[in-house]
Amino acid sequence: MNDTLLVIVLADAVLYGTPLLFASLGELLAERSGVLNLGVEGMMLFGAVVGFWVTQRVEGASASVLVLAILASGLSGAAMAAIHAFLTITLRANQIVSGLALTIFAGGLGLSAYVGTELGFSPDIPAKQHFGSVDVLGLADLPVLGPIVFDQSALVYASWIAALLVGLYLGRTRFGLNVRAVGEAPASADAMGINVTLYRYVHVLIGGGFAGVAGACYSLSISPGWIAGDTLIGGAGWIAIALVIFAFWRAELCLVGAYLFGALSALPFALQARNVDVAPEFLYALPYVMTIVVLVIVSTGLSKRHLGAPAALGIPYVREER
Amino acid sequence: MKLERRLTQPWWLSVAVPLGSLVLAFGLMALILVATGHDPIETYREILDAAFTGNGALSATLISATPILFTGLAAAAAFRMQLFNIGAEGQLYLGAVGASWIALQLGDRDATSTPLYVVAMCVAAGVAGALWGLIPGVLKAFARTNEIITSLMLNYVAGLLLTYLIFDSASYWRDTSTLQARAFPQGKPMPEASYWPTFGSDVVVPLGFVIGLGAAVVLWVLYTRMRFGFEVGVIADSPRAARYAGMRTRRKILSVMAVSGAIAGIGGASQIGDFTYTLDGSTTGLQAAAFGYTGIVVAALARYNPLAVCLVAVLIGGLQNAGYTLQGPDFPSGLVGVMQGIILFCALGGELLLRYRLRIRRRSSAHGGSGAAVEPAR
Structure with missing residues (x-):
């Protein structure tokens, strides 16, 4: 029963959805504070290569090496985000162009490829460590739910905790309220004594950290190893940005969207394994086409305000010019 | 230090700022090259040779x-x-x-x-x-x-x-x-x-x-x-x-x-x-x-x-x-993207100088034109 197409696709949907979830939660935090960061793809790739590097170089118990790798990926994602934060918050640069610049800088033809080549990584080098599935409570063989829920890697369970924490943080804490104020009305937040600059910096950096971890999901879990260029994550960073829009800037809906797109990413491989007679390009195009379709559905007839976009998203805050 | 919005832009600034950003970008790039064990001057000379001369x-x-x-x-x-x-x-x-x-x-x-x-x-x-x-x-x-x-x-x-x-x-x-x-x-x-x-x-x-x-x-x-x-x-x-x-x-x-x-x-x-x-x-x-x-x-x-x-x-x-x-051991792939990114970052940062005037205030009374002190008391 657990090898039916549906169960396989759903189990893989969780696998492929996890990096999307991490990345979109990070982007959500940055955007809720009013900063659009289009550099997700670049931050993810850099996180991926750094995470892979740690697992190749550090000897030790598997669990501790992997934890270290995830921490390093997060930090490297945050370091990339710091460039964007400095340019857009302190130097008031255009957030869209700066984000694109970050993707070019850190992305598949930039720093991540550079670092990978300098360290001598190539696709033939097997990963020494990777996240295996954890059989939770011995329930992995449970029909249907077993492979989908109880036989996933630790990253998946971590992402659930992250989604819960981000949701609670934004909705139920004072800091979360302040973040939302900074994103909606920075001038009022400033008048209330909230440090707009500090809040934006912190959340852009945390967002970058999430993106770095999302990248590590690829190099340490989905396809352990390192391939320079566009093939490793293939636009997942951009899908994560789209996810934030059709999650209406809510953490719980990011979870739904991530698995929807995880399923779309997993479907081609599952169908190909069963020799379905469709040109693979049509299947591979599915997530991209569906991103467009869902975005259109979400944006039709809804104004920016109804969508739930932070009102000050993309606008630099300058105290003297409010 | 204080930023003031420019009302007018001197013509030379729109040439000087991009050039300055470019110089800064190549400076930053040199740091990365040194940090990864390459000789920046030699690399730049090779680039110039391969690209133009x-x-x-x-x-x-x-x-x-x-x-x-x-x-x-x-x-x-x-x-x-x-x-x-x-x-x-x-x-x-x-x-x-x-x-x-x-x-x-x-x-x-x-x-x-x-x-x-x-x-x-x-x-x-x-x-x-x-x-x-x-x-x-x-x-x-x-x-x-x-x-x-x-x-x-x-x-x-x-x-x-x-x-x-x-x-x-x-x-x-x-x-x-x-x-x-x-x-x-x-x-x-x-x-x-x-x-x-x-x-x-x-x-x-x-x-x-x-x-x-x-x-x-x-x-x-x-x-x-x-x-x-x-x-x-x-x-x-x-x-x-x-x-x-x-x-x-x-x-x-x-x-x-x-x-x-x-x-x-x-x-x-x-x-x-x-x-x-x-x-x-x-x-x-x-x-x-x-x-x-x-x-x-x-x-x-x-x-x-x-x-x-x-x-x-x-x-x-x-x-x-x-x-x-x-492309090769002295010039790893990805370097071009890194350079483009840095150049773009510097250009974006430089935009600030086009739109704003950087004013360094030495004493608070040096620029008395604005500020509460000189406002007529009523």
């Missing part, structure tokens, strides 16, 4: 500059209206598909019909690119869908379409005439008369580059000397004012996306006619160079000025070309 270097640079001249213009045309068309990549692929289609349709003709091929290929590519660009355009105009994401997603779709046409279908573009071509999929070769001519002998200038320069001039006239460009400027600066003035924003979105897509598409025609002479569907061909994304770097560095795009395209083209030529 070496034997035949300039000709090779122009080959790299041609596609990014088109994609740079495409990005500049759209970004001017705050319309972030990231889809030049895909629009270029579609242009290549359109251009190769018409060239194959025209069949083998004698050498005198080359101009016919050139015109037909440009038109077909322009139409194909414009139509592909109009997809995000229509979605933006009528459904207010974020054009950044839709145009970007379409890049992936266009890339898959290219692969499909050559590798996974018996399409019109695929060469199935010989046994070998059937085993190793490849595009049909173009008729020889459709090869675009080149100019010059010492420095070989591809026709595509000349067409790109022409497009830059047309775009410059359109954006600075005509009503079209004025309206684009107003919509960019203040959409609300534009609406009150009765400008048709929707129509403008569509036409700007079409113009942008068409220019990128002609870039695809130039790839076919100038260089590859066949539709290359592999991921190491047309899809490997990321022309579209580099075009954004070019446009942003040129501050969206079409004439400046020509100059910047040659500069960045030189860097790209040096990247291909020097």
Whole structure:
């Protein structure tokens, strides 16, 4: 029963959805504070290569090496985000162009490829460590739910905790309220004594950290190893940005969207394994086409305000010019 | 230290700031090179040699500059209206598909019909690119869908379409005439008369580059000397004012996306006619160079000025070309992207100095013109 197409696709949907979830939660935090960061793809790739590097170089118990790798990926994602934060918050640069610049800088033809080549990584080098599935409570063989829920890697369970924490943080804490104020009305937040600059910096950096971890999901879990260029994550960073829009800037809906797109990413491989007679390009195009379709559905007839976009998203805050 | 918004911009500043950013960028890049154990001066000397001063270097640079001249213009045309068309990549692929289609349709003709091929290929590519660009355009105009994401997603779709046409279908573009071509999929070769001519002998200038320069001039006239460009400027600066003035924003979105897509598409025609002479569907061909994304770097560095795009395209083209030529242990792949990113970061940071005046206050009473102290007490 657990090898039916549906169960396989759903189990893989969780696998492929996890990096999307991490990345979109990070982007959500940055955007809720009013900063659009289009550099997700670049931050993810850099996180991926750094995470892979740690697992190749550090000897030790598997669990501790992997934890270290995830921490390093997060930090490297945050370091990339710091460039964007400095340019857009302190130097008031255009957030869209700066984000694109970050993707070019850190992305598949930039720093991540550079670092990978300098360290001598190539696709033939097997990963020494990777996240295996954890059989939770011995329930992995449970029909249907077993492979989908109880036989996933630790990253998946971590992402659930992250989604819960981000949701609670934004909705139920004072800091979360302040973040939302900074994103909606920075001038009022400033008048209330909230440090707009500090809040934006912190959340852009945390967002970058999430993106770095999302990248590590690829190099340490989905396809352990390192391939320079566009093939490793293939636009997942951009899908994560789209996810934030059709999650209406809510953490719980990011979870739904991530698995929807995880399923779309997993479907081609599952169908190909069963020799379905469709040109693979049509299947591979599915997530991209569906991103467009869902975005259109979400944006039709809804104004920016109804969508739930932070009102000050993309606008630099300058105290003297409010 | 304090930032004050500039009311006027001294003319020299718009030259000095980009140059200063460039110098800063190469300084930062040197730090990265040193940190990773390379000699920056030697690397820069090699780049300069491979890009401009070496034997035949300039000709090779122009080959790299041609596609990014088109994609740079495409990005500049759209970004001017705050319309972030990231889809030049895909629009270029579609242009290549359109251009190769018409060239194959025209069949083998004698050498005198080359101009016919050139015109037909440009038109077909322009139409194909414009139509592909109009997809995000229509979605933006009528459904207010974020054009950044839709145009970007379409890049992936266009890339898959290219692969499909050559590798996974018996399409019109695929060469199935010989046994070998059937085993190793490849595009049909173009008729020889459709090869675009080149100019010059010492420095070989591809026709595509000349067409790109022409497009830059047309775009410059359109954006600075005509009503079209004025309206684009107003919509960019203040959409609300534009609406009150009765400008048709929707129509403008569509036409700007079409113009942008068409220019990128002609870039695809130039790839076919100038260089590859066949539709290359592999991921190491047309899809490997990321022309579209580099075009954004070019446009942003040129501050969206079409004439400046020509100059910047040659500069960045030189860097790209040096990247291909020097690739190896001393010049790892990815270095070019890192450099482009840093240059763009510095240019973006430099924008601050164009818009704001940096004022360093020594004593609080030194600039008594403003501030509460001199306000008349009532």
